Amino acid sequence: MGALLLISNLAIGPFLFFLAEIPNFLSEEECKLIIHLAQLKGLQKSQTLPTDNYEEAMEMIEVSPMDVFNLLDHNQDGQLQLKEVLTHTRLGNGRWMTPENIREMYTAVKADPDGDGVLSLEEFKQLNLKDFHKYMGSQKVKVSDLVRNSQHTWLYQGEGAHQVMRSIRQRVLRLTRLPREIVEHSEPMQVVRYDQGGHYHAHMDSGPVFPETACSHTKLIANETSPFETSCRYVTVLFYLNNVTGGGETTFPVADNRTYDELSLIQNDIDLRDTRKHCDKGNLRVKPRQGTAVFWYNYLSDGQGWVGELDEYSLHGGCLVTQGTKWIANNWINVDPSRSRQIQFHQEMARYAQEELEAQPEWTVDKSYKNVHIEL
Numbered sequence: 001m002g003a004l005l006l007i008s009n010l011a012i013g014p015f016l017f018f019l020a021e022i023p024n025f026l027s028e029e030e031c032k033l034i035i036h037l038a039q040l041k042g043l044q045k046s047q048t049l050p051t052d053n054y055e056e057a058m059e060m061i062e063v064s065p066m067d068v069f070n071l072l073d074h075n076q077d078g079q080l081q082l083k084e085v086l087t088h089t090r091l092g093n094g095r096w097m098t099p100e101n102i103r104e105m106y107t108a109v110k111a112d113p114d115g116d117g118v119l120s121l122e123e124f125k126q127l128n129l130k131d132f133h134k135y136m137g138s139q140k141v142k143v144s145d146l147v148r149n150s151q152h153t154w155l156y157q158g159e160g161a162h163q164v165m166r167s168i169r170q171r172v173l174r175l176t177r178l179p180r181e182i183v184e185h186s187e188p189m190q191v192v193r194y195d196q197g198g199h200y201h202a203h204m205d206s207g208p209v210f211p212e213t214a215c216s217h218t219k220l221i222a223n224e225t226s227p228f229e230t231s232c233r234y235v236t237v238l239f240y241l242n243n244v245t246g247g248g249e250t251t252f253p254v255a256d257n258r259t260y261d262e263l264s265l266i267q268n269d270i271d272l273r274d275t276r277k278h279c280d281k282g283n284l285r286v287k288p289r290q291g292t293a294v295f296w297y298n299y300l301s302d303g304q305g306w307v308g309e310l311d312e313y314s315l316h317g318g319c320l321v322t323q324g325t326k327w328i329a330n331n332w333i334n335v336d337p338s339r340s341r342q343i344q345f346h347q348e349m350a351r352y353a354q355e356e357l358e359a360q361p362e363w364t365v366d367k368s369y370k371n372v373h374i375e376l
């Protein structure tokens, strides 16, 4: 593939965050075909509006106010700064919270009587969490308020798939130089459509890995129940399937930073993770160009030739599409940070194939991903 020679390194961070942009990785015809196949299959909303039973759901959770306070007080100074509250956006009922939203909420539930924008422990103790949940539940949420406003579907790439889909998988195999069985047993291709007004605020494609964390793919064969689960997406290959009339860049807000600090992403009311408002301030932006592939690692190496810790520099998001439609596709290569579990997974997959449990055993992997909706 001549195209592979045109790799340009866009970012090399202090821990060698690597990002490559490869023009013409896909031909125009291939891009059109992927879009066509996705349309035939049908797309679904990537994130739905929060349901009305949020309040009841929150009341079921028994956490003491002190635990919540300590969880939020990142710098442990006994006060909750605005950015500390903002970094825990899961509090937002699926809604993306802005500094303005937080201030409105403080006013509504009278959380900050001295009005200094900071919640002291005393102020927090006075706060009735039920009022907070009631307020959140009463907020009308629009799709533009969500973390992610897009539609997506999955396309099979295993044996027997459309020759173009197979060919792309082979190219990804050569690009990533990973073992064939790892690439072949990874997630199907995800195709995403952003209409005008669509966005995806900055996020990681995969989660941190603790000793108790299970990977979605190897969980199938591991007979353990784990408190944490993540998709273990070692590599992301993102394809731009069309030229976007306006906006829709991929932003990496901290790709070139010297030091990573989650809270430095929010300064003076500017949240760099907000891809509707602050994409222009990010460190690195890739403009969508039909056929171009972008490739990066979401995890660092463990120093022994295997997957290590999550690379926080891989934080990225989809900027607001200001005009037209944006089509992209993702290929994620899934690797379990536990080498033995990954090997066991391959053995099991090979066994399934041999036993011919199903007419097309390769579909086993794809089936396992069918109902996976990982919010990241």
Ligand SMILES: [Ca+2]
Residues within 6 Å of the ligand: 072, 073, 074, 075, 076, 077, 078, 079, 080, 081, 084
């Ligand atoms: Ca604090």
Ligand SMILES: [Ca+2]
Residues within 6 Å of the ligand: 112, 113, 114, 115, 116, 117, 118, 119, 120, 123
């Ligand atoms: Ca205060």
